[in-house]
Amino acid sequence: MNKFYLPAEWYVQDAVMLTWPHEQTDWQHILKQVEPVYVEISKHITTRQQLIVVCDNEQLKQSVSQLLQQNDIDLHKVHFVVCPTDDTWARDHGPITLVNDQGQTLALDYVFNGWGNKFAAANDNQINQHVFAKFNVNNKPQDFVLEGGGIEVDGEGCLMVTSECLLNPNRNPDCSQAQIEQQLMENFGCTKTLWLDFGALDGDDTDAHIDTLARFAPNNSIVYQGCDNSEDSHYAGLTQMQSQLSQFTNAQGQAYKLYQLPWPAAQYSKEGDRLPATYANFLIINGAVLMPIYGVEQDQQAIDVMQQAFAGFEIIPVNCRPIIEQFGSLHCITMQLPQGFFQQA
Structure with a gap:
């Protein structure tokens, strides 16, 4: 069987890609708090696999290289790509990489339009081509707007998405739900799409x-962000989401085992804006899960839930409180690259 498909995130990986924050990004005012989180994530990744770091310019590359060295990170495992960047959300501008049973990969390069033209994205939309050129990656540009954070696959034929994101007219306004579903199932080698209609974070x-x-x-499971505080603005939506998840079945018609993550104490910016703290925004790497925590009392309970859902994986908490200041978390700033990505095309 030579057909390409999108593997589950726990499929063995060559590397993870990060796009490093810099002074010309929205991170500028909290760079001192944010960079140590990037360093910590880099350290955890390089103990298990390789790392691609995209840097906006040569000077940034030199300073990041120095920073990683100072933190005892093996630079032999770090590959730098220098090209212009607008921001740092590698999950959404990074390549979505398929595999086949021959161990080959095919990286799909979707259009990134700044989450529906909300933010400048012209540079970020070009990053993948710089990465592909450097590593000679087998790739295919897609004339379709999609972010990696908008899709989940179980590696067994099921794709899970939200209708609020994929059906939003700011992405692919000329496509119907049926067309979007068909295109993505064909692209990813899936046979069933699960649409979540509820749940969104302030x-x-x-x-x-x-x-x-x-x-x-793994093992036919779904881990999801719960909310048990009936006073919270998220309660209704996440309760409806939970109900929908309990009805979902996999491509073979079996129900999923559900693991509910606790609701973290509300986090706010200095301006008083609610920040999207979620434990669901974790990254799976080889043999471990990097999970975001926020320095709140629910962190330990969330770690315990993750340990149940990912038996046999090391659960590594990373305090991502500085990251949510820009309204994303750990998974949003990373993109895994499956085994075979570095093979010469």
């Missing part, structure tokens, strides 16, 4: 990306 710029709400886990 302060989320992505129009309810699935990776902030519900995620597939």
Whole structure:
């Protein structure tokens, strides 16, 4: 079987891609708080696999290289790509990489339009081509707007998405739901699409990306962000989402085992804006899960839930409180690249 398909995130990986924050991005005023989080994530990744770091310019590359070295990170495992960047959300501008049973990969390069033209994205939309050129990656540009944070696959034929994001007219206004579904199932080698119609986080710029709400886990499971505070503005939507998830079945018609993550204490910016703190925005790497925590009392309970859902994986908490200041979290700033990505095309 030589057909390409999108593997689950726990499929063995060559690397993870990060796009490093810099002074010309919205991170400028909190760069000192944000960079250490990037360094910590880089350290965890390089103990298990390789890392691609995209830098806006040569000077940034030199300073990041120095920073990683100072933190005892093995630079032999780090590959730098220098090209202009607008921002740092690698999950959404990064390549979505398919695999086949021969161990080959095909990287799909979708259009990134700044989550529906909300933000400048022209440079970020070009990053993948710079990456492909450097590593000679087998790739295919797609004339379709899609972000990696907007899709989840179980690797067994099921695709999970949110209607609020994928059906938003700011993405692919000329496509019907049926057309979007058909295109993505063909692209990813899936046979069934699960549409979540409820659940969205205050302060989320992505129009309810699935990776902030519900995620597939091994052994036919879904881990999702719960909300048990009936006074909270998210309670109704996340309760309806939970009900919908309980009705979902996989491509073979079996119900998923559900793991509910606790609702973290509300986080606010200095300006008083609610920040989208979610435990669902974790990254799976080889043998481990990097999960966001926020320095709140629910962190330990969330770690315990993740340990149940990912038996056999090391659960590594990373405090992402500075990251949510820009309304995303750990999964949003990373993109995994499956085994075979670095093979010469």
